[in-house]
Amino acid sequence: MLAGILIVAAVALAVVAAVGWPLVTHRADDPVEDPAADARRAVDEDLQRALEAIREIDMDHRAGNLSDEDFAELDAAERARAVELMRRADELAAP
Amino acid sequence: MSILGRAALLLALVGAIYVVVMSLASRRPGRRSWELSAERGVYAVFAFTTLAALTMWFALVTDSFELRNVAEYSSTTLSTPYKLTALWGSQAGSLLLWAWILSGFSAVVVYTNRARNRQLMPVVMAVLMGIAIFFLGVLSFVTSPFETLAQAPAEGRGLNPLLQNVYMQIHPPLLYLGYVGLSVPFAFAMAALVTRKLDTAWITSVRRWTIVSWIFLGAGILVGAKWAYETLGWGGYWAWDPVENAAFMPWLVATAFLHSVMVQERRGMLKVWNMVLVIMTFSLCLFGTFLTRSGIIASVHAFGESTLGPFFLVFIVAVLVGSVALLVTRLPLLRSAHSLESYLSREAIFLFNNLLLVGLAFAVFWGTMFPILSEAARGRRITVGQGYYEQVATPIAIALLVLTGVGPLIAWRKSSAAQLRRRFVVPLAVAAASIVPLALLTDMTSNWAASAVAVAGVFVVACITGEFWRGMRVRHALGGVSWPGALVGMVARNRRRYGGYIVHLAIVVLFIGLAGSKGFATQADVALRPGDRATVAGYTLLNEGATRGADAHKSTTSVKIGVFRGGDRVGTLYPGVITYTLDETRASQVAIKSGPQRDLYLFLSQLQDDGLARISVFVNPLVSWIWFAGVMIVAGGLLAGWPSRPSGRREPAGSPASDGRAAA
Numbered sequence: 001m002l003a004g005i006l007i008v009a010a011v012a013l014a015v016v017a018a019v020g021w022p023l024v025t026h027r028a029d030d031p032v033e034d035p036a037a038d039a040r041r042a043v044d045e046d047l048q049r050a051l052e053a054i055r056e057i058d059m060d061h062r063a064g065n066l067s068d069e070d071f072a073e074l075d076a077a078e079r080a081r082a083v084e085l086m087r088r089a090d091e092l093a094a095p
Numbered sequence: 096m097s098i099l100g101r102a103a104l105l106l107a108l109v110g111a112i113y114v115v116v117m118s119l120a121s122r123r124p125g126r127r128s129w130e131l132s133a134e135r136g137v138y139a140v141f142a143f144t145t146l147a148a149l150t151m152w153f154a155l156v157t158d159s160f161e162l163r164n165v166a167e168y169s170s171t172t173l174s175t176p177y178k179l180t181a182l183w184g185s186q187a188g189s190l191l192l193w194a195w196i197l198s199g200f201s202a203v204v205v206y207t208n209r210a211r212n213r214q215l216m217p218v219v220m221a222v223l224m225g226i227a228i229f230f231l232g233v234l235s236f237v238t239s240p241f242e243t244l245a246q247a248p249a250e251g252r253g254l255n256p257l258l259q260n261v262y263m264q265i266h267p268p269l270l271y272l273g274y275v276g277l278s279v280p281f282a283f284a285m286a287a288l289v290t291r292k293l294d295t296a297w298i299t300s301v302r303r304w305t306i307v308s309w310i311f312l313g314a315g316i317l318v319g320a321k322w323a324y325e326t327l328g329w330g331g332y333w334a335w336d337p338v339e340n341a342a343f344m345p346w347l348v349a350t351a352f353l354h355s356v357m358v359q360e361r362r363g364m365l366k367v368w369n370m371v372l373v374i375m376t377f378s379l380c381l382f383g384t385f386l387t388r389s390g391i392i393a394s395v396h397a398f399g400e401s402t403l404g405p406f407f408l409v410f411i412v413a414v415l416v417g418s419v420a421l422l423v424t425r426l427p428l429l430r431s432a433h434s435l436e437s438y439l440s441r442e443a444i445f446l447f448n449n450l451l452l453v454g455l456a457f458a459v460f461w462g463t464m465f466p467i468l469s470e471a472a473r474g475r476r477i478t479v480g481q482g483y484y485e486q487v488a489t490p491i492a493i494a495l496l497v498l499t500g501v502g503p504l505i506a507w508r509k510s511s512a513a514q515l516r517r518r519f520v521v522p523l524a525v526a527a528a529s530i531v532p533l534a535l536l537t538d539m540t541s542n543w544a545a546s547a548v549a550v551a552g553v554f555v556v557a558c559i560t561g562e563f564w565r566g567m568r569v570r571h572a573l574g575g576v577s578w579p580g581a582l583v584g585m586v587a588r589n590r591r592r593y594g595g596y597i598v599h600l601a602i603v604v605l606f607i608g609l610a611g612s613k614g615f616a617t618q619a620d621v622a623l624r625p626g627d628r629a630t631v632a633g634y635t636l637l638n639e640g641a642t643r644g645a646d647a648h649k650s651t652t653s654v655k656i657g658v659f660r661g662g663d664r665v666g667t668l669y670p671g672v673i674t675y676t677l678d679e680t681r682a683s684q685v686a687i688k689s690g691p692q693r694d695l696y697l698f699l700s701q702l703q704d705d706g707l708a709r710i711s712v713f714v715n716p717l718v719s720w721i722w723f724a725g726v727m728i729v730a731g732g733l734l735a736g737w738p739s740r741p742s743g744r745r746e747p748a749g750s751p752a753s754d755g756r757a758a759a
Contacts, residue, residue, distance in 0.1 A: 007099060038212065062569040064517065067513065070506060070510070
């Protein structure tokens with residue numbers, strides 16, 4: 001029983017120290033998080049999806065799954081979306 | 096041992112509460128250190144639940160019968176692998192497994208998102224640890240796996256013989272991995288609602304979790320079906336048992352989500368619907384856990400009577416009310432970016448597919464709950480038989496099967512009539528042409544549902560094969576690569592799409608297996624004295640006498656059956672009965688000769704002293720297709736969910752390249 005209590009106490013102490021450490025070591029000059037980082041990543045992921053969609057539409061067209069007219073319309077829409085996302089990505093990346 | 100386990104669970108509970116408080120408080124600006132502390136708290140919860148699980152495993156392996164859980168579900172005669180799996184043989188042990196997997200998944204979520212989703216993560220942690228608080232609370236205060244007995248018995252009661260099976264060693268963990276994994280999409284969805292960050296970030300973050308959980312849940316369902324087939328002795332694998340249904344419902348809704356999420360990613364539509372699906376999926380996972388543990392239903396898969404039901408019910412209601420209320424308050428933010436332009440578009444097909452999947456889930460839910468509702472309303476439990484389920488599920492399943500072929504051939508936004516004609520002429524012609532050989536060479540015409548499945552299956556295979564062929568042709572022409580190279584390159588470049596196609600092919604294989612085994616099974620009861628023969632569905636069975644074997648753990652009595660087909664001996668089977676030494680409990684030893692065309696399945700119902708063997712004989716066509724489909728589903732799912740190599744990132748003008756912290 002004593003061994004069990006000692007194990008738990010030792011583990012608990014180590015865990016409390018590890019969990020509390022960021023609170024103890026926090027300094028006022030800790031780097032401030034970049035609030036735009038998530039937005040940049042989201043735009044970047046959207047852009048990757050748009051580029052993937054363009055490739056897929058192209059593949060579908062070449063494979064004969066899309067007529068020339070449908071391809072032209074879908075491709076133009078997706079490319080416009082990609083350009084807009086690139087513009088937003090550049091805005092977010094600007095200092 | 097008991098103190099160590101209980102203390103570990105209590106510390107995990109305290110840790111989970113700490114994480115909820117700290118992570119929610121950390122949402123205020125300037126409290127990054129609080130969030131870091133909460134993240135470490137999640138790791139601590141995982142460490143403590145791991146300690147609790149290891150303690151229980153140690154107790155099981157060392158036969159610590161002072162613990163009730165060990166005394167009631169293990170014995171000295173059990174082999175070590177079964178002692179380890181006895182953890183989930185008990186109610187409390189299985190809840191410990193739930194909590195352990197949840198804390199492990201939470202730790203993985205925190206680790207993989209340490210540099211992303213910063214706004215979402217505090218709420219994600221709070222939701223995951225909120226769920227953990229429920230399970231750890233139940234384990235600490237309602238049904239502890241570390242409860243001790245006043246006097247330790249010299250020997251334990253042993254594990255239920257039905258659970259002493261390799262499939263039962265992996266079926267529950269697979270199901271729990273699926274159930275618990277689906278709490279991650281729920282946590283991200285709630286975080287997106289709370290933070291009003293309702294772009295596609297949360298969808299991207301949960302896609303892989305959903306696929307992996309869906310694979311685990313599907314594999315768990317199929318392994319459970321195989322266990323039932325090889326253990327229970329009734330010749331079938333699926334009986335629409337409430338607990339089977341409980342795992343099937345979230346799988347159906349998760350399947351709907353996996354499809355509809357593509358519509359949101361591609362077209363910015365179905366945002367509310369996706370939230371609803373995530374909430375439904377997680378609630379159904381909890382409902383399944385509730386059904387198995389509440390004692391409100393009788394099932395070979397369920398635990399016995401317990402006091403857990405009300406706790407689970409309150410938790411499910413709290414989850415449902417809380418999440419739906421949150422969703423309602425955010426409705427104005429979830430407006431679709433586009434509207435449905437045509438019913439002949441891929442998004443429309445996905446919508447139909449979703450309606451069918453959710454409709455089927457609702458029908459299964461209704462059938463599962465009806466006995467309970469009828470008892471509550473009229474005081475009489477009205478059982479819903481397999482007939483109801485098969486009547487409802489069959490047409491829906493056939494429609495879904497057709498859509499698995501139609502969906503990939505229809506373009507996003509809209510498809511022209513000429514386009515549809517061009518795409519569907521060949522698959523329809525192949526399906527129509529298949530009717531003749533199917534009618535001439537098989538018994539399909541005697542069963543309309545099986546015929547429809549077979550023809551629809553041919554149609555889907557033709558559609559998907561056409562997709563592979565066209566893709567390969569394009570790559571072959573573009574890159575000047577060999578045909579196999581074109582196939583590999585094509586699949587590698589779009590794993591999600593072609594992994595999905597492999598799953599669709601697996602669904603065809605699965606449905607053909609289901610149609611064959613459900614529609615054309617033969618069953619007969621025969622009584623054979625030694626030297627007697629009987630013929631069933633082309634198989635001649637010869638009783639070649641009884642055999643007996645024993646070890647320290649069990650004794651087996653079986654009858655040796657020579658199997659002949661067309662005059663040739665094709666095998667020997669040993670249907671029998673296993674008697675466990677410890678408590679004289681018995682289990683059947685089903686004998687199966689499995690093949691791609693059919694299974695010969697023998698169940699010994701009686702063996703008399705004079706050697707007379709009464710045997711139930713089942714000849715089940717195409718059952719092995721079902722298990723093969725399971726392997727294909729896992730392979731296709733893994734391919735679809737496998738992480739892609741980070742594509743070359745575009746470097747914005749005038750700014751440094753990305754910070755290198757690649758998405759997990």
